Amino acid sequence: MPLRWLTPLLIIAVVASCLAIIRSTHATRAYYADLQRIEGTHWYLQEDYSRLMLERSTLASPHRIAKMARDELVMRTPDLAAYRTLVEGVY
Amino acid sequence: MAKNGVAAAPGMPWRLVTVVGLLLILAASVVGRLVLIQVVDQERGAAFLREQGAMRAVRSAEIPAYRGMVTDRRGEPLAISTPVITLWADPQRLRESGRLGVLANALGQSELELQQRLELYSDKRFMYLARHQTPDLARRVLGLKIVGVGGKREYRRFYPAGEVASQIIGLTNVDGKGIAGLEKAYEDVLHGRVGQKRYIKDLHGDAIRDVGVVREARPGQSIALSIDLRLQYLQHRELQRAMVETGAEAGAAVTVDAWTGEILAMTNHPVFNPNSRSAFDYAATRNRVVTDAFEPGSTMKPLTLVAALETGAFTLDSIIDTSPGRIRVGRKVLPDPLNYGAISVSRVIEKSSQVGVTKMAQAIGHEPVLSVYRRFGLGEPSSIGFPGERSGSLPNRERWSEIEKVTLAFGYGLTATPLQLAQAYAVFANQGRRVPLTLLKREPGARLPGEPVISEEIAKQVLTVLHRVTGSEGTASKARVPGFSVGGKTGTVHKVGPSGYLPDQYLALFVGVAPMDNPRYVTAVVVDQPKGDNYGGGAAAAPVYSRITDGVLRLRNQRPEVEGDMPAQLASSEVGR
Numbered sequence: 288m289p290l291r292w293l294t295p296l297l298i299i300a301v302v303a304s305c306l307a308i309i310r311s312t313h314a315t316r317a318y319y320a321d322l323q324r325i326e327g328t329h330w331y332l333q334e335d336y337s338r339l340m341l342e343r344s345t346l347a348s349p350h351r352i353a354k355m356a357r358d359e360l361v362m363r364t365p366d367l368a369a370y371r372t373l374v375e376g377v378y
Numbered sequence: 379m380a381k382n383g384v385a386a387a388p389g390m391p392w393r394l395v396t397v398v399g400l401l402l403i404l405a406a407s408v409v410g411r412l413v414l415i416q417v418v419d420q421e422r423g424a425a426f427l428r429e430q431g432a433m434r435a436v437r438s439a440e441i442p443a444y445r446g447m448v449t450d451r452r453g454e455p456l457a458i459s460t461p462v463i464t465l466w467a468d469p470q471r472l473r474e475s476g477r478l479g480v481l482a483n484a485l486g487q488s489e490l491e492l493q494q495r496l497e498l499y500s501d502k503r504f505m506y507l508a509r510h511q512t513p514d515l516a517r518r519v520l521g522l523k524i525v526g527v528g529g530k531r532e533y534r535r536f537y538p539a540g541e542v543a544s545q546i547i548g549l550t551n552v553d554g555k556g557i558a559g560l561e562k563a564y565e566d567v568l569h570g571r572v573g574q575k576r577y578i579k580d581l582h583g584d585a586i587r588d589v590g591v592v593r594e595a596r597p598g599q600s601i602a603l604s605i606d607l608r609l610q611y612l613q614h615r616e617l618q619r620a621m622v623e624t625g626a627e628a629g630a631a632v633t634v635d636a637w638t639g640e641i642l643a644m645t646n647h648p649v650f651n652p653n654s655r656s657a658f659d660y661a662a663t664r665n666r667v668v669t670d671a672f673e674p675g676s677t678m679k680p681l682t683l684v685a686a687l688e689t690g691a692f693t694l695d696s697i698i699d700t701s702p703g704r705i706r707v708g709r710k711v712l713p714d715p716l717n718y719g720a721i722s723v724s725r726v727i728e729k730s731s732q733v734g735v736t737k738m739a740q741a742i743g744h745e746p747v748l749s750v751y752r753r754f755g756l757g758e759p760s761s762i763g764f765p766g767e768r769s770g771s772l773p774n775r776e777r778w779s780e781i782e783k784v785t786l787a788f789g790y791g792l793t794a795t796p797l798q799l800a801q802a803y804a805v806f807a808n809q810g811r812r813v814p815l816t817l818l819k820r821e822p823g824a825r826l827p828g829e830p831v832i833s834e835e836i837a838k839q840v841l842t843v844l845h846r847v848t849g850s851e852g853t854a855s856k857a858r859v860p861g862f863s864v865g866g867k868t869g870t871v872h873k874v875g876p877s878g879y880l881p882d883q884y885l886a887l888f889v890g891v892a893p894m895d896n897p898r899y900v901t902a903v904v905v906d907q908p909k910g911d912n913y914g915g916g917a918a919a920a921p922v923y924s925r926i927t928d929g930v931l932r933l934r935n936q937r938p939e940v941e942g943d944m945p946a947q948l949a950s951s952e953v954g955r
Contacts, residue, residue: 323588330461330531333444334513337460337536344455344538349611364932367861372937 436589441573442531445554446598448547448561448568450607451640451819457547457561459533459554463516465507469499471526481507481527484519509552510534535561539607541649542614545665546605546817548765549652558663560603560817562765570598602819604640609633612929613643617903620922621647624886625909630666631922633901633930634800636807636891637825639815641762641797642899642930666904668762671770671793675871676730676915677889678789680840681754681802683727685746685787686738687836694724694839700733708781712736727843728852730868732788739787744778747787753831754802754812756794761814770794789869800902803866803889806844807897810837841865845894848920857890857920859928861938865897866890866923868915873907883907886918892927895939899930 345351356362416424448457465485472478473496482489485508492507499505510532511519520529535550537543548559555569556562573595577588617631629647634640650662664670686692703717712732718725726734739747751757757772770793773786785791794802797815805812811828820826844865848857853868869887872879886905891897901923908918931938 319588319590322591334461337458340455340458341460341536341538347454348538349608350542367938367940370861370938372935374937 435578436576437579437585438574438576438592439585441575441591441595442533442554443570443572443595444597445533445535445550445570446568447600448564449600449602450543450605450610451602451642452606453602454538454607456539456543456603456605456607457535457537459535461513462510462532462534463513463520463529464509464532465511465516465519466528466530467505467507468503468526468528469496469505470503472496472524473500473526475525477522477524480522481519481524484522537652539610540653541651542611542645543605543607544650544652545646545663545667546603546644547652548663552655559665559765560601563763564601567601568598571596603817604635604638604642604819605644605817606642606933608933609643609930610645612933613926614645614649616922616925616929617645617647618649619925620903620905620918624905624912624918626886626905626907626918628666628906629922630670630796630904630906631901631926632667632796632800633899633926634804634815635898636804636813636900637898638820639804639813639826639828640820641815641817643926644797644817665764665766667796668760668764668767669795670904671768671795671798672885672904673790673792673871673874674794674799675789675869675885675887677799677867677869677887678751678787678792679727679730679735680806680844680867681750682735682738682747682787683723683840683843684832684836685750686723686742687839688750688832689742689746691741692723692738694722694843696723697721698723698726698734698737700726700731700737703733705733705736707736707740707784708779710781712784724843724846725851727867728846728849730853735788736784739784740780744783744786748772750832751792754805756792756798756802760797760801762797762817764817768793768795770798789871796902796904799887799889800900803891803900803902805831806837806840807891807900808837809834841891841894841897844891848890853914853916854888854890854920856916857888857923857927859892859924859931861940862892862927862931862936863894863939864890864892864924864927865894866920868920870914870916884913886913886915888915888919888923890920890923890927892931893936893939896936899927899934901926901930 415427445459447455447459449455472481478492478496479489482492485492487508495505507527516529520527533554535554537547537549539547546559548561549557550561551557556565561568571593574592575588576590576592577585580586613631613633617629620626621629626647631643631645632641633643635642644665644667646664646666648659648662650659687694697720699720700714700718701720704711704713714729714731714733718729718731718734721729721731721734723734723738725731726738751772757770759767759769773782773791775782782791801812801815808828810830810832812831813826813828842865844867845863846852846865847867848854848864854866857864857866866889869885869889871885871887872881873883873885874880875883884907886908887903889900889902892899892901903919903922903926905918905922912918
């Protein structure tokens with residue numbers, strides 16, 4: 288290749304790489320902004336999730352269930368005469 | 379014009395040339411210096427400038443890592459982290475803001491108190507206003523945009539099961555580090571890795587924007603325990619009830635699945651509430667099931683029976699004469715409650731006869747007994763790796779006196795924890811094989827091979843004797859469970875004080891196996907210092923065992939041996955189609 292083409296070629300390459308740097312820097316910023324937004328959402332969702340888990344385990348606590356079964360539904364443990372075990376595939 | 383220009387050039391005043399020249403030199407030197415510092419990078423100039431810039435503007439901050447959840451075997455949460463916001467202030471800037479009243483009001487604190495704390499920290503640049511606030515409240519406070527007030531994301535640990543599983547789970551300190559129980563034991567797994575990010579701050583230290591993440595935060599892993607919360611709750615309830623009924627000071631209970639080595643429930647009294655740090659008693663965090671070793675007493679007699687059967691000198695039907703109901707060993711006289719006369723080996727265990735066991739021990743010596751104890755895991759820590767776990771101890775003597783040889787056979791001179799008792803009896807329930815215990819969930823359905831420590835035949839024989847203990851002639855008829863046959867052994871041991879055995883202070887023990895037709899579940903119960911006349915293992919501990927086991931068998935879908943007939947309409951072929 289003739290030497291005189293080299294200089295303009297290099298200049299074009301330098302300009303192109305400059306533009307690429309600008310582009311990638313901008314993309315980095317944009318992605319980082321996205322990341323922060325998503326992290327924020329993650330935080331809120333985690334907040335919700337753990338609160339819901341806590342709520343569920345409060346509502347489903349064996350203590351509460353036993354109390355409701357006994358007091359509200361008037362349930363009791365069957366005596367042996369009333370005890371039936373259902374075995375899968377038998378009945 | 380041209381003429382003038384041409385004429386002007388040579389006539390350019392020398393003074394102007396000098397000034398322009400000097401200015402050019404100045405400019406060149408500035409540019410040259412810049413090039414030297416920034417491009418040629420002599421004396422690390424560029425790095426120096428960058429560092430200085432960063433020192434003034436860039437800060438790094440921690441990204442909190444989500445602590446893993448602890449769940450029971452069915453996925454019910456036992457410990458869960460929830461995001462909270464900690465409010466802090468820069469005291470110097472907050473004082474200048476002049477909005478203390480508004481802030482105190484929003485925080486629900488008194489303005490005077492806040493003022494005093496502000497004075498206390500007046501020479502600092504950081505103080506906590508309120509730690510671990512709910513996000514709603516914290517956002518309201520931050521929304522006021524008071525100068526010098528900031529928020530920091532943190533996690534707070536909640537324990538949905540509260541006191542029911544408190545000693546197993548343990549707790550974390552305010553900074554989220556496990557300080558007791560499994561929170562401590564599995565700190566490395568649960569904790570995850572704290573991340574780090576860099577941000578640019580302004581003159582006042584407020585963050586303007588994040589620059590980048592230096593290290594990603596990695597959330598901790600969740601762990602699933604072998605505990606079944608329903609069983610844990612049931613065991614807790616029954617133990618608390620026993621404390622009230624017997625007036626005992628403390629107690630412990632543990633249920634083990636002998637086939638898999640999984641600990642299904644483990645409870646203690648006294649308890650503490652892990653969700654409230656204000657009324658916190660460190661002693662109550664003790665998991666007695668693994669931390670308290672005591673002399674196991676008569677609960678060791680089935681193990682002595684194993685030793686006797688293994689020597690071949692005894693069978694279950696060998697007759698031992700226990701008349702006249704007491705026996706002298708060295709300077710001590712060991713009595714039975716009454717003279718049982720000539721009875722079989724099986725009956726000796728059933729009645730827990732001191733005389734009978736003494737004669738067996740004298741016939742076989744202490745070595746076989748010690749060997750059985752070792753094989754059953756006594757004197758060594760279990761495999762659960764619980765913080766503060768005790769391994770108990772086996773005697774290690776050069777010379778054995780007559781009385782020491784004999785007392786070893788009925789469970790004195792060695793110490794064991796409730797967990798070790800359950801582990802030992804699990805061998806009987808698992809065809810003579812010992813499976814390492816665990817607090818973590820194992821793959822369902824797997825019956826571990828285990829290490830055979832006694833023959834299947836002997837394990838079976840011991841089970842029949844344990845079953846007879848709960849029969850009408852035995853010491854533990856109160857351990858019976860409606861609908862199922864169970865087996866077990868009582869123990870009533872003197873508590874040890876600073877100067878020997880304490881009179882009138884007992885531990886009531888019961889360790890049992892159920893159900894007899896397909897032995898699998900082992901439960902050990904300890905009632906510490908029951909009051910009144912019913913202080914024995916058969917009276918104080920066996921009923922607790924019965925109620926716990928009733929629940930265990932029901933929740934583990936065991937079918938009662940006897941039950942009512944299937945109602946006609948259910949038994950008809952219509953159902954299930």
